[in-house]
Amino acid sequence: MLPTTPAATFYFLVxxxxxxxxxxxxxxxxxxxxxxxxxxxxxxxxPTFVPRSFFLLLHKKHVYPVLCHSVSPLFxxxxxxxxxxxxxxxxxxxxxxxxxxxxSVTSSHRDYLTLxxxxxxxxxxxxxxxxxxxxxxxxxxxxxSGWTKVLIxxxxxxxxxxxxxxxxxxxxxxTLANCGPLLPSLNRTIRTYPILITALSTMTLLxxxxxxxxxxxxxxxxxxxxxxxxxxxHIGIGVLQSFIIGAAFLPNVATYWFxxxxxxxxxxxxxxLASVVVVGLWGALTFALTTTANKKTVRLLPEDWPCTPFALxxxxxxxxxxxxxxxxxxxxxxxxxNSKDIIKExxxxxxxxxxxxxxxxxxxxxxxxxxNKDPIMHNGWELLCGETFxxxxxxxxxxxxxxGEWNAKEFVSAVSKWMENxxxxxxxxxxxxxxxxxxxKTIDRVAYVIIAPQEKxxxxxxxxxxxxxx
Numbered sequence: 527m528l529p530t531t532p533a534a535t536f537y538f539l540v541x542x543x544x545x546x547x548x549x550x551x552x553x554x555x556x557x558x559x560x561x562x563x564x565x566x567x568x569x570x571x572x573p574t575f576v577p578r579s580f581f582l583l584l585h586k587k588h589v590y591p592v593l594c595h596s597v598s599p600l601f602x603x604x605x606x607x608x609x610x611x612x613x614x615x616x617x618x619x620x621x622x623x624x625x626x627x628x629x630s631v632t633s634s635h636r637d638y639l640t641l642x643x644x645x646x647x648x649x650x651x652x653x654x655x656x657x658x659x660x661x662x663x664x665x666x667x668x669x670x671s672g673w674t675k676v677l678i679x680x681x682x683x684x685x686x687x688x689x690x691x692x693x694x695x696x697x698x699x700x701t702l703a704n705c706g707p708l709l710p711s712l713n714r715t716i717r718t719y720p721i722l723i724t725a726l727s728t729m730t731l732l733x734x735x736x737x738x739x740x741x742x743x744x745x746x747x748x749x750x751x752x753x754x755x756x757x758x759x760h761i762g763i764g765v766l767q768s769f770i771i772g773a774a775f776l777p778n779v780a781t782y783w784f785x786x787x788x789x790x791x792x793x794x795x796x797x798x799l800a801s802v803v804v805v806g807l808w809g810a811l812t813f814a815l816t817t818t819a820n821k822k823t824v825r826l827l828p829e830d831w832p833c834t835p836f837a838l839x840x841x842x843x844x845x846x847x848x849x850x851x852x853x854x855x856x857x858x859x860x861x862x863x864n865s866k867d868i869i870k871e872x873x874x875x876x877x878x879x880x881x882x883x884x885x886x887x888x889x890x891x892x893x894x895x896x897x898n899k900d901p902i903m904h905n906g907w908e909l910l911c912g913e914t915f916x917x918x919x920x921x922x923x924x925x926x927x928x929x930g931e932w933n934a935k936e937f938v939s940a941v942s943k944w945m946e947n948x949x950x951x952x953x954x955x956x957x958x959x960x961x962x963x964x965x966x967k968t969i970d971r972v973a974y975v976i977i978a979p980q981e982k983x984x985x986x987x988x989x990x991x992x993x994x995x996x
Contacts, residue, residue: 527606529605529608531608531609531653532653532654532657532784532788532790533608533609533614533647533653533656534604534605534606534608535605535783535784536605536643536647536660536780536781536783536784537601537602537604537605537608537617537780538601538602538605539779539780539783539784540597540598540601540640540777540780541597541598541599541601541602541604541605542598543776543777543778543779543780544597544598544601544776544777545598546776547773547774547776547777548560548561548598550773550776551770551773551774554702554703554769554770554773555703555770556703561590561591561594561595562591563632563879564590564594564627564628564631564632565585565587565590565591566879566880567631567632567878567879567880567954568876568877568878568880568902568904568953568954569631569862569878569904569909569951569952569953569954569969570585570627570630570631570951570952570954571630571631571633571831571909571950571951572630572949572950572951572952573626573630573830573831573832573950574830574948574950576626576831578952578966581626581630581952582952582954582965582966584623584626584627585627585630585631585954590627593620593623593624593627593628594624594628596620596624597620597621597624600616600617600620601617601621603617604616604617611648614644614647614648615648617644618641618644618645618647618648621637621640621641621644622641622644622645622832624637625637625638625640625641625831625832626831626832629831630831631954633908633909633912633914633915634774635667635834635836635838635914635915636774636775636777636778637777638663638667638832638834638836639660639663639664639667639777639778639780639781640777640778640780640781641832642659642660642663642781642832643656643659643660643663643780643781643784643785646659646660646663652797654788654790654791654795654796654797655796655797655800656784657784657785657788657790657791657797658788658791658795658796658797658798658799658800658801659800659801659804660781660784660785660788661742661749661785661786661788661791661797661798661801662785662800662801662802662803662804662805663781663785663804664738664752664756664781664782664785664786665738665739665741665742665785665801665804665805666804666805666808666836667778667836668733668734668738668756669734669735669738669739669805670808670812670835670836670837671734671836671837671838671839671840672730672731672733672734672735672738673734673735673812674826674835674836674837674838674840675731675734675735675839675840675842676731676735677816677826677840678837678840678841678842678845678921679840679841679842679845680842681731683842683843683844683845684727684731684840684842684843685724685727685728685731686724686727686842686843687720687721687723687724687727687843688842688843688844688847689727689841689842689843689846690723690726690727690730691717691720691723691843692843692846692847692850693767693839693846693913694707694713694716694717694723694766694767695717696846696850696913697713697767697768698710698713698714698717700768702769702770703770705768705769705770705771706768706769707764707765707766707767707768707769708764708765708769708772709765709766712765712766713766713767716766730759733755733759737752737755738752739805741786742798742801742802742805743793744793745792745793746788746789746790746791746792746793747789749786749787749788749791750786750787752782752786753779753782753783753786753787756778756782756786757779757782760772760773760775760776760778763775785801808827811827812826812827812835815827825918826918828917828918829915829916829917829918834915835915837914837915837916838914839913839914840916841913841926844926845926848926849911849924849926852932853906853907854907857976857977857978857979858974858975858976858977858993859875859905859906859907859974859975859976859977859987860905860906860907860910860972860973860974861875861903861904861905861906861972861973861974861975861989862903862904862905862906862909862910862945862951862969862971862972862973863901863902863903863904863969863971863973864901864967864968864969864970864971865942865946865970865971867901867902867903867971868901869901869903869971869973869975869989869992869995870989870992871989871990871991871992872988872989872990873901873903873988873989874903874986874987874988874989875903875904875905875975875977875986875987875988875989876902876903876904876905877905878904878905878907878908878909902953903989904969905987906972909951910941910972911924917944919940919941919944920941920944922940923936923937923940923941924937934974934993934994935994937974937994938972938973938974938994938995938996939996941972942970942971942972942996943996945969945970945971945972946970946971949968949970951968951969951970952966952967952968952969953965953966953967953968953969971995971996972996973992973993973994973995973996974992974993974994974995975989975990975991975992975993976989976990976991976993977989977990978990
């Protein structure tokens with residue numbers, strides 16, 4: 527039965543969009559169950575307020591897949607019974623558990639809009655009021671992405687051709703299954719025309735930082751255009767940068783429709799005031815944090831689920847190059863591990879996300895990395911900081927804006943102390959080694975190491991020298 531109310535349509539669109547997203551991502555991943563990817567991460571980031579035992583339960587091999595595959599069926603059920611509070615609260619609880627589990631390993635931001643809007647539908651007595659909150663959530667997602675680019679990368683530097691050129695170049699050689707673009711040839715062609723890529727960067731900033739915030743004051747019967755532009759932006763990301771990243775945001779169509787597409791959120795109405803509260807609160811908190819920060823850093827909302835600053839690809843071209851040279855593309859790595867383990871030369875580094883082949887091999891032989899007596903070292907990139915996020919405590923020590931020389935020993939000492947105090951990084955037992963036997967172990971140390979050259983692409987990385995450790 528097709529939906530007949532705004533709430534029912536929202537639930538229906540979430541169900542359909544999630545199903546389509548799953549099919550597209552699975553097809554890109556060689557027609558394998560895409561949700562299995564989330565179950566191949568060894569380390570998860572536990573939110574501050576979530577009990578460790580409950581958090582680990584969500585990552586059990588018989589729990590995580592159920593959460594992943596239950597979203598579409600349950601939201602379809604909610605679209606058939608949208609006025610039943612018990613159904614609404616069940617949908618909100620499910621998307622909360624799924625978002626918590628999935629985000630904690632992938633650092634993805636794709637499900638926050640669905641999460642927030644589902645709870646707005648539970649906590650308000652009016653679909654119109656919930657639409658107002660949804661509009662605020664839409665603006666915060668996109669505008670946050672833009673303003674963090676300005677705060678971290680700088681308007682002039684981020685709009686320079688080098689920014690998107692470096693981002694596109696990083697994804698160009700990846701396969702579709704490994705987050706490559708749908709059209710690599712177009713990715714390569716655009717990078718040869720600096721004027722085109724500068725225009726694309728500038729239009730991105732103008733849309734995210736100016737047009738989207740101003741949409742709050744558009745007449746409701748014209749604001750729907752923002753929904754189509756937002757979707758077009760995700761399609762562009764999929765075509766030029768990463769098909770998986772672009773497709774992954776497909777479920778946001780439901781909230782875009784419920785927020786941008788709502789004709790009842792007129793300027794001055796109660797629903798509109800709800801949008802103003804959401805946007806104003808985010809803006810005030812970000813402004814307060816930024817203005818109270820010291821000169822060497824930028825303060826954003828914490829990356830602590832369900833809170834996020836939506837700092838999506840905020841690094842400018844020079845910052846991106848510095849980070850990748852320092853931690854990714856050179857022979858140096860950030861390595862994280864448990865403080866009771868001893869880091870030394872000869873140890874292998876476990877990847878953030880295990881390949882299917884490594885997991886299959888591990889089922890036959892639990893000796894994929896090192897041996898069962900060796901401690902497990904993990905790659906810290908995309909755990910402490912990455913392409914679409916960075917914990918503030920880590921950002922403070924990066925020194926990316928010519929405000930001081932980066933010192934590996936000082937970085938390792940400061941970040942390790944923070945990791946030890948927060949105790950948020952935990953082994954969830956996924957992957958393929960004796961890491962399975964280390965489930966629940968806290969990861970509270972970081973080191974900076976040099977790795978051996980790889981003779982074959984895709985083989986494991988081995989530590990040949992420890993540059994800095996606590």
